[in-house]
Amino acid sequence: MSQAPTTMKASILAPGQIAPNILSSIVVFLVALPLCMGIAIASGVPPAAGLITGVIGGIVVGAFAGSPLLVSGPAAGLAVLVFELVRDHGLVALGPVVLLAGAMQLAAGLFKVGLWFRMVAPAVIHGMLAGIGILIVASQLHVMVDAKPLAGGLQNFGALPGRIWDVVTSKQGLEAGLLGLGVIAVMIGWEKFKPAKLKLVPGALLAIILATAIAQVAQLDVARVDLPANLFGSIEFVGSSGLAMLLDPTLLGIALAFAFIASAETLLSAAAVDSMHTGPRTKYDRELCAQGIGNMLCGAAGALPMTGVIVRSAANVQAGATSRLSTILHGTWLLGFVVLLPWLLRMAPIAALAGILVFTGFKMVNPKQLKELAHFGKGTLAVFLATALMIVATDLLMGVAAGIALSLLLMALRAAYLHVSLKKDEANKTAVLRLTGSATFLNVPRLSEVLDSVPDGTTVTVDMDKLRMIDHACLVLLQDWNRTAHARGCKLVVDWQALEALSEAGSKRGRVQGLTTT
Template sequence: MNSAISTAKPAAAPGRQFVANLLPSVVVFLVALPLCMGIAIASGAPPVTGLITGIVGGIIVGSIAGSPLMVSGPAAGLAVLVFDLIRDHGLVALGPVVALAGLLQLIAGIGRLGVWFRMVSPAVVSGMLAGIGILIVASQSHVMLDAKPLSTGLQNFAALPGRLWAAVKHGDGSLAGLLGLGTIAIMYAWEKLKPAKLKLVPGALLAVVAVTATAQFGQLDVERIDVPHDLLAAIKPVDGSALALLLDPTLLIAAVVFAFIASAETLLSAAAVDRMHDGPRTKYDRELGAQGVGNLICGALGALPMTGVIVRSAANVQAGATTRASTILHGTWMLGFVMLLPWLLRMTPIAGLAGVLIFTGVKMVNPSQIKEFAAYGRGSLLVFLATALVIVATDLLTGVLAGMALSILRLALRAAMLHVNLRQLDKPNQWELRLEGSATFLSVPRLAKALDAVPEGATLHLDVDRLRFIDHACLVLLKDWQRTAPATNRRMVVDPSAIESRAESAGRKSVTQGLS
């Protein structure tokens, strides 16, 4: 009797799993805590809404996720959408929209649609993140000066020189600005110079602690975050009147956009996490459903939407996490910290969190991606740049749709590309026209130019062995040339059956009638 030999390592005992994932969970908690609050502020929402999402993403989604080592929580990628939603419809609209987005994700997961979200071009997703990163830098530059950001990215960029001049000349927000710059400087220095033994200490936490201590001991007059004394009392569940807001078509569209972008970002992040470790692979439909459950709960609690987040997930893997216990524990630590030590969070200067987000936004832009996409061809680079620039100039939805439309157009043009090669053969007055690719109406000018170049008195041999497809427009062109060729003592040699098999209506001999 044959038996398979397994090379898999035996599962560790629950106690060992807990110990092995204890340190990674603490590392992720320390990375996630300032980001949850900072992303909420960037979204125009109370910091507690980001903390609730981080807790739900850790404890609940972490327990059922299809990607055991990925960490879910509020993401910078949705901050722009949330900011626009709250600006236009108020904070009361956030819960219903997030809950409906979660329901759509759950239905998509049950319907096994996870793989379809992965079909979004990486150039579009990277362009989306780059555009969002630029918008975050623009808006948080104002927040870092204890000022309110404006409605659009272009307005924020236009108003920034005046804000900076006011800070330098009149001192408006100058102390906050120095704390924000200090945060960025500490994070940058720590990333470049941190000792190997302290590589797991998050630079964001170190920077926020340093500027918080500076603000406290120096008694600096800067704005600080507002965290409620009682987390449970701060939760505002969605009621019937709030759900009635979904009768507004613009909010229905917003929910669909939230669901699509959150799903695409999550599943692409999951694929990236899979490349970082040798453990269990992601079950994409299960992950999509788990994200739906998480967003349903976050929506019901009036919190921020969540996605799988690559920064926290990478920290989890690099810290040595082996199971989902690390993700669950990080949410537990966050819950305990918010419940027991809210006074400590209230010491944190908003400018420090803005500095963390500016640093994060710059990394999201990642100029090295330009070289990476250029290596795949000018088309990929064009999609990446167009998506990012349209997002900055208009809004997130328009930018993503523009990027997807450009990707589809590029694909269509490549699929319709025809290589035309006209050459003279060794025999006198014998020429060959080789067609390779797809002959569509877009190829008519190039094909007509090649046919016109055939000299008088020549016999033209049509080689279609590498032709994948020919449409009606090109067939008509070939028929007309063959019909009029005898007037100039020219003729075409072609196999009608070869053309027929590649024609738009393959199998119907009538389409090639006239070719001989």
């Protein structure tokens, strides 16, 4: 995001800074309100579960966060995983799993492993978000015509032609579909042509207001948000029977996935927010602890899991926030709105919220990333594509695991890369063997092939100026060739002591000698 950093002092709130934070909190509240409900519906849970998470993310996590301007709440990045959990194990399993995931995050923060979560390759994270975006689009296109999505991404895509045919021929869901398309059109148009004076007005809010007004005035027969009159009455606290479900190894694995993905997305978002201002940097372990506390509270209340989310956080910074007061107040406005005006939210068409999420899903895919990642090499692009495609074809866990595995494989291959060249001077019967990179057992066939091509009677000089290391297999190969080369009139010129120093044995010996001399 190309924006000049905003100067702030998040630790001290001067009287003159109160007004900007109130304004920014209102902007974030307006962005968060439709997303909290929409993500809940996409996750297969009641909208109240998303609103509760938004309130906790604002008031509680905002007060303790290690990144003062990071806004936490329900995230589209976990919607697919929540949907699968609720589908396979029921809504009753959501609370215990989120509670355990939060406890894992809190423990990780207390043991100061926050920075370790940032070791996940960015290509994996971006691939994960792209894969999730594709799945959200696939499922919410069905919801946009008041139909239920199917179990998997490929199934949803496969069923789309039939669904569209039903809408066109029987007009079932046509009104809902037109509302959803209208929402997408409004958001696209607002993003491109919004007046400068209204730049802080969220397109999603404008779209949902227009869709709701049209649905009410025209009395359209479309599904609407199901929200209880009493938000607190919808809270179902986790009991002993719910905690007992965690004895299921499958749910333990899902909780670990929640914790890992939520933490990675949060800390990646925190790093992005840091790049947008010049104030205090994120304290990653503190942020992880705050997220853990928040998710434990969400789990106890049976609500959605939360992460730090970049869309709301970017809106927070752009609106002029200077402290955590903005984040806390946005949660307060959410709480006040759903407590005092639930009847207003119940007017919102579900198809309109689905349209917002279809637009959000397309933004998460972000085709421009392909060109950006390709700039860092084909391997980085391959990790991104493998992660995204595996998520769509299988599930979130398999996709992330595939991305991480491919990243590690590429790292190992790069570390073991060796360029071998032999420059011959046949007139003088000499040659230069140049080794660049790391000589490991994986390179023995190639190195052996090059050595076998040396003509009889040639003196070979080994150039190892750019050789980083050599393992035992390659060292033995050179030694054996040198011993047998005399029979062919060949000779190997090499600084054996320097070559051995580049081996693991030589490195260990050097370290031992260094210890004995100090």
